[in-house]
Amino acid sequence: MADQTFDMIVIGAGPGGYVAAIRGAQLGLKVACVEREHLGGICLNWGCIPTKALLRSAEVFHLMERAKDFGLSAEKFGYDLDAVVKRSRGVAKQLTNGIGHLFKKNKVTTIMGEAKLAGKGKVTVKTEKGTEELSAKAIVVATGARARELPGLEGDGKRVWTYKTALVPPHMPKKLLVIGSGAIGIEFASFYNTLGAETTVVEVLDRVLPVEDAEISAFAKKQFTKQGMRILEKSMVKQLDRSDDKVVAHIETGGKVEKVEFDTVISAVGIVGNVENLGLEELGVKIDRTHVVTDEYCRTGVDGLYAIGDIAGAPWLAHKASHEGVMVAELIAGKNAHPIKPGSIAGCTYCQPQVASVGLTEAKAKEEGYEVKVGRFPFIGNGKAIALGEPEGMIKTIFDAKTGELLGAHMVGAEVTELIQGYVVGKTLETTEAELMETVFPHPTLSEMMHESVLDAYGRVIHM
Numbered sequence: 001m002a003d004q005t006f007d008m009i010v011i012g013a014g015p016g017g018y019v020a021a022i023r024g025a026q027l028g029l030k031v032a033c034v035e036r037e038h039l040g041g042i043c044l045n046w047g048c049i050p051t052k053a054l055l056r057s058a059e060v061f062h063l064m065e066r067a068k069d070f071g072l073s074a075e076k077f078g079y080d081l082d083a084v085v086k087r088s089r090g091v092a093k094q095l096t097n098g099i100g101h102l103f104k105k106n107k108v109t110t111i112m113g114e115a116k117l118a119g120k121g122k123v124t125v126k127t128e129k130g131t132e133e134l135s136a137k138a139i140v141v142a143t144g145a146r147a148r149e150l151p152g153l154e155g156d157g158k159r160v161w162t163y164k165t166a167l168v169p170p171h172m173p174k175k176l177l178v179i180g181s182g183a184i185g186i187e188f189a190s191f192y193n194t195l196g197a198e199t200t201v202v203e204v205l206d207r208v209l210p211v212e213d214a215e216i217s218a219f220a221k222k223q224f225t226k227q228g229m230r231i232l233e234k235s236m237v238k239q240l241d242r243s244d245d246k247v248v249a250h251i252e253t254g255g256k257v258e259k260v261e262f263d264t265v266i267s268a269v270g271i272v273g274n275v276e277n278l279g280l281e282e283l284g285v286k287i288d289r290t291h292v293v294t295d296e297y298c299r300t301g302v303d304g305l306y307a308i309g310d311i312a313g314a315p316w317l318a319h320k321a322s323h324e325g326v327m328v329a330e331l332i333a334g335k336n337a338h339p340i341k342p343g344s345i346a347g348c349t350y351c352q353p354q355v356a357s358v359g360l361t362e363a364k365a366k367e368e369g370y371e372v373k374v375g376r377f378p379f380i381g382n383g384k385a386i387a388l389g390e391p392e393g394m395i396k397t398i399f400d401a402k403t404g405e406l407l408g409a410h411m412v413g414a415e416v417t418e419l420i421q422g423y424v425v426g427k428t429l430e431t432t433e434a435e436l437m438e439t440v441f442p443h444p445t446l447s448e449m450m451h452e453s454v455l456d457a458y459g460r461v462i463h464m
């Protein structure tokens with residue numbers, strides 16, 4: 001057997017783990033990455049990537065429905081759900097294969113099997129061939145998370161789906177209930193609604209997309225409703241009565257319970273960290289509600305043991321996981337590692353219209369004691385948006401009235417998930433309104449609205 005002593009062992013090959021492994025190898029460390037199921041983790045196999053492939057099919061379908069608006073004719077078009085899903089699985093496969101190539105190129109040792117911590121600096125791995133023992137100075141736990149299953153609302157793979165079933169659906173829903181209106185719930189609601197499912201979304205909090213700025217949530221809700229979705233806020237699914245061909249949901253709103261029949265339910269009520277059977281407690285690692293407690297450098301308090309990505313808590317986003325992966329690899333290699341700035345991590349939802357944001361919402365900024373200046377710019381005032389046939393949307397910016405610091409940016413509309421990065425760079429550089437106003441934005445682009453929103457906050461908007 002090859003020498004099983006490494007500088008760094010990474011458990012889990014999701015966007016946290018595989019990026020940590022590659023960065024560690026780039027810095028000259030001898031790295032092993034252990035994965036029990038699939039390279040690429042949830043993100044590439046069952047999350048970010050396959051959902052975006054499905055949503056692209058829905059987007060093209062929606063555009064075909066609007067062909068006339070563009071002077072085109074598209075008749076007798078339709079969709080083949082199996083083919084849509086096949087494309088999505090193919091995209092996921094292409095990317096996960098890519099991770100295998102990147103590991104080879106960077107000389108990361110890949111070990112397929114279930115890993116468990118076996119004491120400080122020690123890991124045992126159950127593989128198809130038996131148990132392997134590995135050791136390293138540094139171990140990075142990047143085991144991710146899975147769908148939260150509330151009692152009575154558990155997925156059954158037939159009528160009640162978690163995100164995994166919703167990605168490889170056994171049938172096309174006709175009457176769909178989505179429980180939970182966070183990014184995952186709303187993306188599936190958007191996909192199935194666009195393809196013709198009569199869709200109801202139930203959200204326990206007071207608005208859809210509850211982490212977003214209240215104005216953006218309200219705008220998005222109006223668009224979802226226009227597209228035919230039924231949105232129930234401050235509502236709770238208390239019970240699901242399942243039979244072979246239907247599910248009756250007991251939905252409580254304002255103290256009254258309504259019984260509604262659906263043929264399919266998607267439960268999207270959050271995630272829980274994969275903390276079990278890893279040997280974490282035995283080493284004295286602190287766990288808070290299924291997530292490993294870490295400091296800003298992802299250190300667990302146990303010498304040489306780090307936790308990154310979804311298992312280390314919110315925000316549960318691939319880019320947060322990857323950034324933490326780079327940071328711990330640099331720390332382990334003795335480089336000058338930079339902790340992540342939580343206020344600079346953008347969140348994107350790829351529903352129709354798209355939603356993207358970074359930093360504080362207006363309410364949160366006020367709650368934190370800031371006196372704010374707020375700018376808004378609607379898509380209808382932008383030439384490119386009109387040329388694209390996408391006049392519905394808005395960009396909202398929030399500044400500290402005293403210093404001009406950009407506190408937050410919130411967007412809803414076409415392609416905003418691609419635009420938000422402009423503000424993310426600005427926030428990372430701690431930009432102010434003055435620099436953003438001085439910046440020249442190319443014409444005609446949707447990005448010009450990012451400029452106009454800033455100008456609006458300071459009473460200088462041009463195209464409104």
Ligand SMILES: Cc1cc2nc3c(=O)[nH]c(=O)nc-3n(C[C@H](O)[C@H](O)[C@H](O)COP(=O)(O)OP(=O)(O)OC[C@H]3O[C@@H](n4cnc5c(N)ncnc54)[C@H](O)[C@@H]3O)c2cc1C
Binds near residue numbers: 113145
């Ligand atoms: C439907 C859906 C859509 C999403 N869309 C987006 C999006 O658009 N953008 C975004 O940023 N995020 C999105 N996410 C979230 C994103 O997928 C996660 O934040 C990301 O995958 C977290 O990466 P990770 O490396 O921490 O963990 P994971 O990707 O969960 O990877 C963990 C890996 O560890 C392995 N593992 C676990 N235990 C062991 C063990 N004991 N031994 C060996 N291996 C083990 C698992 O098999 C898995 O491969 C989405 C999630 C879902 C479910």
